[in-house]
Amino acid sequence: MKIIKAEITYYRWPRPQPITNGLHTYTDVTLGVVKLHTDEGVTGIGISGAKPGEKELIATFCEQIIGMNPFMSEAIWKKLWNPKISGRRGMETRALSAIDFALWDIKAKVANLPLYVLLGGARERIPTYVTGGYYTPGKGLDGLGEEMAGYVSRGARAVKMKVGALSPRDDAARVKLVREAIGPDVKLMVDANCAYTYYDAISFGRFVADYDVFWFEEPVQPDDYEGMKKIAAAVPVTLASGENEYTKHGFRDLIATQAVGILQPDARYTGGITEFMKIAALAQAHGLDICPHGDQQTHLHLLAAIPNGLMIEFYPKEFDPMWGRVYLNTPDINDDGTVTVPGVPGNGCEPNEKELQKYKVA
Structure with missing residues (x-):
């Protein structure tokens, strides 16, 4: 099995009213959905944020794993976590996380098992x-x-x-x-x-x-x-x-x-x-x-x-x-x-695209 294509879509919608914690105020909800498509028709879903830097790194990382075997998540993790080139903690690690989520979703779906x-x-x-x-x-x-x-x-x-x-x-x-x-x-x-x-x-x-x-x-x-x-x-x-x-x-x-x-x-x-x-x-x-x-x-x-x-x-x-x-x-x-825990195969993060469509931003 190989990864043949990656899609990344971002959504944003307003909260009913802003919420504030000890340091920050949040006015909107943001969501990123990463889809990794394989040559055997199985698609893995990863969930990300939508912050500047994170989005660009997800796109860059996705380009680097085309053609790789999604079951070899350790090899992909090692390839993408490169402190000298992309950094060692922060948006680069968040970007890697979204891709890793999608890899494990593929594994669970192929096994026809809930991820847990x-x-x-x-x-x-x-x-x-x-x-x-x-x-x-x-x-x-x-x-x-x-x-x-x-x-x-x-x-x-x-x-x-x-x-x-x-x-x-x-x-x-x-x-x-x-x-x-x-x-x-x-x-x-x-x-x-x-x-x-x-x-x-x-x-x-x-x-x-x-x-x-x-x-x-x-x-x-x-x-x-x-x-x-x-x-x-x-x-x-x-x-x-x-x-x-x-x-x-x-x-x-x-x-x-x-x-x-x-x-x-x-x-x-x-x-x-x-x-x-x-x-x-x-x-x-x-x-x-x-x-x-x-x-x-x-x-x-x-x-x-x-x-x-x-x-x-x-x-x-x-x-x-x-x-x-x-x-x-x-x-x-x-x-x-x-x-x-949802008993469906995969990681349980399949997006409701019909409802999300009106909030698509990229």
Whole structure:
């Protein structure tokens, strides 16, 4: 089997209202779909972002793999990950990830198996946590409490909220309110999206220590390993990090800090499925769990394939008007707070092109 053609299509649509975390505001949803066609009629789907640089690198990388065997994903990964020529972490690794996703989709489709089964298959249902609690215009404390309690009423057993845009004391007040709104039996996580200095993170962590916070995510910038070590030593809350880490080498170094208890690789960023599975094995060897960052659709099969997958991040329909219409198979939260992995052959990311067509930008 050989790759004979690559297609790349990008889509963009507006959110109902902008959402803001500790550092960034998002007004639109963007999606890239990479299709790798083979000479045997099997097409692999990869999912990407649509940022400047990433798009150009995807196109360049696709040109380089025409004629190669899609089953030889290690050979393709090695060919494309060339630090001297294209760089070693960032948009180049994100571009490689989209292609790697498509390669594994081809393998699973040829085997007529869901991807998680092809990768080893640890389970069919994945515990979830719902991400919300953004800073949105006009939403006060009452609105925040109602929002988070609403996720629980729909089946969520764990929820995550954003912090970092206000002072540590003011954000701690938001956390206290959410804990009271969701009750004592629901896991509550907080995510600063790298917004704090290490000393503000310590202050915030101490303020929320009595609210049973399950993890404190990305308190400082991703390269601030020393800051994370200081926070971990001073705050009685488990740290989580990794969405801005790249490749197994980056996670090797993050694990070596001994500051982070839960790793959050995003397979769309860190090198695709090939690299994600190696990171998961590395984490398992160190007794660490995986909670991948980002789009649930792209990570369901991966978390179902590993024994140390803790929970999957789930983005609710409130933030995306296309929720349930982007992919042909979109699982929702079950009554027990889990999500069931789609049983279709492949990676489960087949795009709903009829619905997406009106948002096509390239």
